Amino acid sequence: MQGALGDCWVLAALGALTVDRQFLAHLLPNNQGFKMHYSGIFHFRFWQFGEWVDVVIDDRLPFLHGKYLCVQPRSSNEFWPSLLEKAYAKLKGSYQNLHSGFISEAFVDFTGGVNLGFSMRNDSFDLQNILRGAAKSNSLMASIIYNSEGSDQELENGLVAGHAYTLTGIKKVSYMNGWEYLIRLWNPWGSGEWNGRWSDKSREWEKIDVTWRKRLNIPMEDGEFWMSLKDFEQHFDHIYICNLTPIFLEFNDPPQPWRRTMYVGPWIKGSMESRGLIYETIFKNPPCLVTVRESDRFSTSCNVLASLIQKPCGRQIMLKRDTIPAYIMIQKVDPKILEDGLPNSFLYQSRTEDLSSDLIALHDVSFRGTLNPGTYLLIPYFMRTDRELDFILRVYQRSTDYADEVNNSRAEDMPTFDSRITHDDTYENIFARYCNKTSEIEASQLQKLLNEVVLKDESISVKGEGFSLDACRAILLLMDLNVNGKLNLKEFKSLWKHLDTYKNLFRENDLSSSGSLNISSLQNAVEKAGFQVSHAMLKLMVLRYGDSERINFSSFVCCMIRFEMVTKAFRNLNKDGRGVYVGEEDWLQIIMSS
Known part of the structure; x- marks a missing residue:
C-alpha cells in the first residue's frame, strides 16, 4: 500500500507486476531471503537505456512514528515491495525523485518492454478489443484520472482524481439477457473503492449466475473493485499498456x-x-x-x-x-x-x-x-x-x-x-526464449519456462507453488533421449505435446476449478490418457505426488510423465507378453532416471 510518498505511479506498476509474475521474476532475482547465507543486502534489476542494471541495497527501511514512511506491506512478513521501492529510489537518485512520475516510465524500467498510452478523450481506438488483447497477452495495464489541480482529490463516486490505478483483470459476464464487460482495478492506497455500478455491494451482482458471482465478487475493503467498461471509459482519462512486444494490438x-x-x-x-x-x-x-x-x-x-x-x-x-x-x-x-x-x-x-x-x-x-x-x-x-x-x-x-x-x-x-x-506462443518460439546459447534447455531454464508459461494458461486452475527444480530435473531426465541432461528442440517438442495433453485432461476433470483432482477425477484423467490403473495404484500416485487426498496440476504433470514413460519402458521390454526380466544395471537405470 502507498505510504506518505506520492509515488502511486510506481505502486500501480508494481501492482501490475504481481498479476503476471514473469516480469517480476526478472526484476527480483531468485535465491534472496532472510535464511541461509543472509548478509543484509538485496539486489534488483532495472532496464535502463538498453541494458539491465543491477542495483544493490541494504535491508534498512525508512520509518516514522513506528510506521513505514513509504510503501507499506500488506502483512508483517512482506518486505519485497518496500525493498524494491528503495532500490528504485536509489536508481533515480532519491526517494524525493519518486514523488510524481509517469507510469509508462516505471513499466519500461521494470520490464524492458514497450509501453503504449491511449487517451480516452482524444484517441480513436477500440477500447474493448485493446483491453481484451492486453489481458490475453498478459500485458501490464494501468490507468489514471487527471486532476488539473495536480494533487489527489477524492470524488463522490469513490475514485481519486490525480491518481493511478492498476488494471488487474477483464471479464465478460452474462447480464440482463446480454453481455457486460467488467474491468477490475486496484487502488495502490489499499483502500478507497468505486461505489457505482458493479462495486462490491451493488445490486448488479444479484442478476448474474451465482457461480460467477462467488468467483468475482468478494467484498473486501482492499482497494480492488470491479466496474463496467462503459463506466471505466467515462471516468478514467488515460490507459497505459506494456509488454515485451506490442502483441496486445493483435486482437483480430x-x-x-x-x-x-x-x-x-x-x-x-x-x-x-x-x-x-x-x-x-x-x-x-x-x-x-x-x-x-x-x-x-x-x-x-x-x-x-x-x-x-x-x-x-x-x-x-x-x-x-x-x-x-x-x-x-x-x-x-x-x-x-x-x-x-x-x-x-x-x-x-x-x-x-x-x-x-x-x-x-x-x-x-x-x-x-x-x-x-x-x-x-x-x-x-x-x-x-x-x-x-x-x-x-x-x-x-x-x-x-x-x-x-x-x-x-x-x-x-x-x-x-x-x-x-520476438515471439508468438508456438513451441519453437517458447523454446527460443528460454534455451541457452547452445540451443538447449537445462533444468533451471525448464523450471522458469513451466512456471512462467504453462502455469499462466488461464484455461486451467492452478494451485500450489508450481514446478520445483527437482521436479524439472526429473521431467528432463524422462524426456532426454540423448542422456546429456538437456533438452534439444526435438525433445522439447515431444514434452510440449505431453503438456498440452495433460492440460486438457486436467481441465476436463477439474470440474469445480479447484486447482486439484481427487482420486476419482485422477482415475478418469488417467483412463482418458489410455491407461488402466488399479485403485491401489491411484492411491499410490496421490500419496507420492499429492497431499494424500488430492493432486494439483504441476504434480499431476510430473506424475503422468513418469507413469507414461515407465509404462512405455515396460512395454518395450515385455516383448513376449509374459513379463519382464532385466539385469541389475538396466533396472537401476530405469528407476534412477524416472
Whole structure:
C-alpha cells in the first residue's frame, strides 16, 4: 500500500507486476531471503537505456512514528515491495525523485518492454478489443484520472482524481439477457473503492449466475473493485499498456511475430533551430531505415511501432525535469536515393508521414501507425538546440517474414544495433526464449519456462507453488533421449505435446476449478490418457505426488510423465507378453532416471 510518498505511479506498476509474475521474476532475482547465507543486502534489476542494471541495497527501511514512511506491506512478513521501492529510489537518485512520475516510465524500467498510452478523450481506438488483447497477452495495464489541480482529490463516486490505478483483470459476464464487460482495478492506497455500478455491494451482482458471482465478487475493503467498461471509459482519462512486444494490438488478426530493431546514438548539438530543422546537420544524427513489404499488410490499425527514449549525456538518471519535447518524423524514400546519400533538400521535397501529432515531453515516447509497403526513414526530433543527449530508438515491425533484416548499410553514420526476433506462443518460439546459447534447455531454464508459461494458461486452475527444480530435473531426465541432461528442440517438442495433453485432461476433470483432482477425477484423467490403473495404484500416485487426498496440476504433470514413460519402458521390454526380466544395471537405470 502507498505510504506518505506520492509515488502511486510506481505502486500501480508494481501492482501490475504481481498479476503476471514473469516480469517480476526478472526484476527480483531468485535465491534472496532472510535464511541461509543472509548478509543484509538485496539486489534488483532495472532496464535502463538498453541494458539491465543491477542495483544493490541494504535491508534498512525508512520509518516514522513506528510506521513505514513509504510503501507499506500488506502483512508483517512482506518486505519485497518496500525493498524494491528503495532500490528504485536509489536508481533515480532519491526517494524525493519518486514523488510524481509517469507510469509508462516505471513499466519500461521494470520490464524492458514497450509501453503504449491511449487517451480516452482524444484517441480513436477500440477500447474493448485493446483491453481484451492486453489481458490475453498478459500485458501490464494501468490507468489514471487527471486532476488539473495536480494533487489527489477524492470524488463522490469513490475514485481519486490525480491518481493511478492498476488494471488487474477483464471479464465478460452474462447480464440482463446480454453481455457486460467488467474491468477490475486496484487502488495502490489499499483502500478507497468505486461505489457505482458493479462495486462490491451493488445490486448488479444479484442478476448474474451465482457461480460467477462467488468467483468475482468478494467484498473486501482492499482497494480492488470491479466496474463496467462503459463506466471505466467515462471516468478514467488515460490507459497505459506494456509488454515485451506490442502483441496486445493483435486482437483480430492471426498472431504474427514482432521484430525489434534498436538504434542507440547521440543527438548532435545544434541540429535544431527554434524555427525548425537545420538541414545541413540533420543527417549527422543517425537515421533509422524501415522496410515494409506487401506481405506486411494487416487489417489492424498498426504494423509499425516506434519507441523513443532519451537520456542526458554522461549520466544514467533521467529526471522528469530533464525531459525534452520529442517527436518522430517518418518519410518515405526511394531506395535508389540512399545509394549516394540524401541531399540537404530532401526534407523540403518529401512528404512527412508523422507518427504523432504533438511534441511530447516524456522519458519514453511511443508512436504507432500503419505504413504502406515501401522504405521509410525515421528521424528522432527533439525541440532543443542547446543540449546534446543520447537516445534509444526501438522500432517494432509486425511481419510475416521476420527472418529478413532491415537494411541499414546505406546510412554512413548509422549506429550499430541489435535485432531480436520476438515471439508468438508456438513451441519453437517458447523454446527460443528460454534455451541457452547452445540451443538447449537445462533444468533451471525448464523450471522458469513451466512456471512462467504453462502455469499462466488461464484455461486451467492452478494451485500450489508450481514446478520445483527437482521436479524439472526429473521431467528432463524422462524426456532426454540423448542422456546429456538437456533438452534439444526435438525433445522439447515431444514434452510440449505431453503438456498440452495433460492440460486438457486436467481441465476436463477439474470440474469445480479447484486447482486439484481427487482420486476419482485422477482415475478418469488417467483412463482418458489410455491407461488402466488399479485403485491401489491411484492411491499410490496421490500419496507420492499429492497431499494424500488430492493432486494439483504441476504434480499431476510430473506424475503422468513418469507413469507414461515407465509404462512405455515396460512395454518395450515385455516383448513376449509374459513379463519382464532385466539385469541389475538396466533396472537401476530405469528407476534412477524416472
